[in-house]
Amino acid sequence: MAYQDFREFLAALEKEGQLLTVNEEVKPEPDLGASARAASNLGDKSPALLFNNIYGYHNARIAMNVIGSWPNHAMMLGMPKDTPVKEQFFEFAKRYDQFPMPVKREETAPFHENEITEDINLFDILPLFRINQGDGGYYLDKACVISRDLEDPDNFGKQNVGIYRMQVKGKDRLGIQPVPQHDIAIHLRQAEERGINLPVTIALGCEPVITTAASTPLLYDQSEYEMAGAIQGEPYRIVKSKLSDLDVPWGAEVVLEGEIIAGEREYEGPFGEFTGHYSGGRSMPIIKIKRVYHRNNPIFEHLYLGMPWTECDYMIGINTCVPLYQQLKEAYPNEIVAVNAMYTHGLIAIVSTKTRYGGFAKAVGMRALTTPHGLGYCKMVIVVDEDVDPFNLPQVMWALSTKMHPKHDAVIIPDLSVLPLDPGSNPSGITHKMILDATTPVAPETRGHYSQPLDSPLTTKEWEQKLMDLMNK
Amino acid sequence: MHTCPRCDSKKGEVMSKSPVEGAWEVYQCQTCFFTWRSCEPESITNPEKYNPAFKIDPKETETAIEVPAVPERKA
Numbered sequence: 098m099a100y101q102d103f104r105e106f107l108a109a110l111e112k113e114g115q116l117l118t119v120n121e122e123v124k125p126e127p128d129l130g131a132s133a134r135a136a137s138n139l140g141d142k143s144p145a146l147l148f149n150n151i152y153g154y155h156n157a158r159i160a161m162n163v164i165g166s167w168p169n170h171a172m173m174l175g176m177p178k179d180t181p182v183k184e185q186f187f188e189f190a191k192r193y194d195q196f197p198m199p200v201k202r203e204e205t206a207p208f209h210e211n212e213i214t215e216d217i218n219l220f221d222i223l224p225l226f227r228i229n230q231g232d233g234g235y236y237l238d239k240a241c242v243i244s245r246d247l248e249d250p251d252n253f254g255k256q257n258v259g260i261y262r263m264q265v266k267g268k269d270r271l272g273i274q275p276v277p278q279h280d281i282a283i284h285l286r287q288a289e290e291r292g293i294n295l296p297v298t299i300a301l302g303c304e305p306v307i308t309t310a311a312s313t314p315l316l317y318d319q320s321e322y323e324m325a326g327a328i329q330g331e332p333y334r335i336v337k338s339k340l341s342d343l344d345v346p347w348g349a350e351v352v353l354e355g356e357i358i359a360g361e362r363e364y365e366g367p368f369g370e371f372t373g374h375y376s377g378g379r380s381m382p383i384i385k386i387k388r389v390y391h392r393n394n395p396i397f398e399h400l401y402l403g404m405p406w407t408e409c410d411y412m413i414g415i416n417t418c419v420p421l422y423q424q425l426k427e428a429y430p431n432e433i434v435a436v437n438a439m440y441t442h443g444l445i446a447i448v449s450t451k452t453r454y455g456g457f458a459k460a461v462g463m464r465a466l467t468t469p470h471g472l473g474y475c476k477m478v479i480v481v482d483e484d485v486d487p488f489n490l491p492q493v494m495w496a497l498s499t500k501m502h503p504k505h506d507a508v509i510i511p512d513l514s515v516l517p518l519d520p521g522s523n524p525s526g527i528t529h530k531m532i533l534d535a536t537t538p539v540a541p542e543t544r545g546h547y548s549q550p551l552d553s554p555l556t557t558k559e560w561e562q563k564l565m566d567l568m569n570k
Numbered sequence: 571m572h573t574c575p576r577c578d579s580k581k582g583e584v585m586s587k588s589p590v591e592g593a594w595e596v597y598q599c600q601t602c603f604f605t606w607r608s609c610e611p612e613s614i615t616n617p618e619k620y621n622p623a624f625k626i627d628p629k630e631t632e633t634a635i636e637v638p639a640v641p642e643r644k645a
Binding site for chain 2: 225265290
């Protein structure tokens with residue numbers, strides 16, 4: 098079922114009516130950013146967009162919103178496009194358990210068709226553009242960035258594939274944002290402590306499974322390539338970089354090879370982030386690009402992000418839920434039912450669990466805070482009973498409105514870590530966090546009138562099926 | 571050199587010209603790295619009309635916090 102490359106996925110989307118080709122001429126700004134924002138505004142079933150007539154270019158092609166809806170996310174998983182979100186979650190979790198899937202190594206890749214080693218000008222090579230009006234420039238924001246652990250360079254699992262925002266800062270220079278909670282920051286620290294540059298390879302326009310794995314908060318020594326193989330159900334294809342030992346997705350449209358310059362920081366930003374706020378300007382590391390490879394007439398993929406929901410939220414929705422789910426299940430295998438951490442990359446998480454005794458749900462909330470992802474997110478954890486579907490927000494609201502007692506069930510833990518992009522953190526990177534226990538009190542915590550829960554009339558399930566059958570006639 | 575719409579320094583350099591001749595040019599400020607295209611709306615290209623909330627003093631580029639901070643060299 099694996100998609101070999103970006104183009105094969107676009108073709109699959111087109112076949113299912115989930116790719117809209119725009120033939121009319123569009124301006125790079127504001128049309129491209131505006132169209133992707135509009136696609137998200139139209140609902141959660143929007144198509145991907147492919148532009149092939151861009152003002153000022155002869156033959157540039159730009160794809161946006163590629164995974165920006167639930168049908169497109171389902172197709173990333175190779176599932177029918179109308180698969181409900183909760184089913185996508187459980188299928189993703191099942192495949193996550195198949196990790197690791199060994200990789201398949203190749204000697205050459207389609208992106209080797211064109212090689213640029215001198216006079217690199219990214220502004221000429223890529224049809225770059227601004228997506229939000231306050232952005233400080235043009236960004237690469239959906240590219241896989243690959244780097245290795247310098248203290249354990251032969252450890253394939255510690256090689257990292259991550260998605261980090263990069264501002265094009267010069268003809269052959271990028272600024273990069275390695276947030277301290279992310280794996281590449283560990284590699285960069287190792288390099289800078291030694292005073293050496295960190296080799297990186299950047300792959301643009303990849304099929305969506307590696308993009309999904311690269312934006313999944315895996316453990317540090319878990320390989321994104323071996324996870325991509327698990328998700329797609331067959332070995333993931335990789336090929337070596339030319340200037341370093343870094344492995345690259347075989348199906349990429351464009352590949353940039355270079356290195357992060359040790360000890361250098363330079364003004365970057367602002368950039369409109371997934372928090373729905375701009376980041377402000379900070380001094381961040383610089384990547385010097387030394388080589389570029391690309392397919393003939395490459396398709397440039399870009400991701401719009403802004404106030405949720407946008408493509409970014411679909412990209413980091415279910416793949417944020419599943420690691421939290423698995424890590425909570427390691428601690429409480431018989432109790433955890435499901436996790437919904439789809440809101441702003443898990444700044445809010447909702448956990449559905451059985452409760453063994455009074456106080457148990459609060460412990461589950463505490464565990465969520467201390468998972469690797471929770472250290473940078475999970476500002477609020479809502480814990481609900483096993484019969485509440487965390488993906489069904491009306492049910493979650495019902496649980497909060499009837500099960501939670503503010504005196505007993507609202508717990509605030511002061512001054513914990515959070516990603517610095519959280520606009521409410523103060524100082525940046527520090528916030529109080531909150532657990533809301535919306536489970537039914539159980540012994541020895543006996544309070545409230547919960548002995549008469551209302552269950553559905555006896556034949557409700559049969560009637561659901563009967564009504565659906567009648568409606569489909 | 572072009573005036574940067576964001577920090578008003580006169581260090582905007584041409585980065586690229588449109589493949590279709592005469593459609594647009596892309597400039598980048600060598601002080602604050604703001605990047606703009608000549609065919610963007612005036613709210614982006616004109617220093618006097620650029621959103622005041624996003625204007626910066628060139629000095630800010632030297633005092634901005636480092637993310638991440640540069641670690642000390644280890645022997």
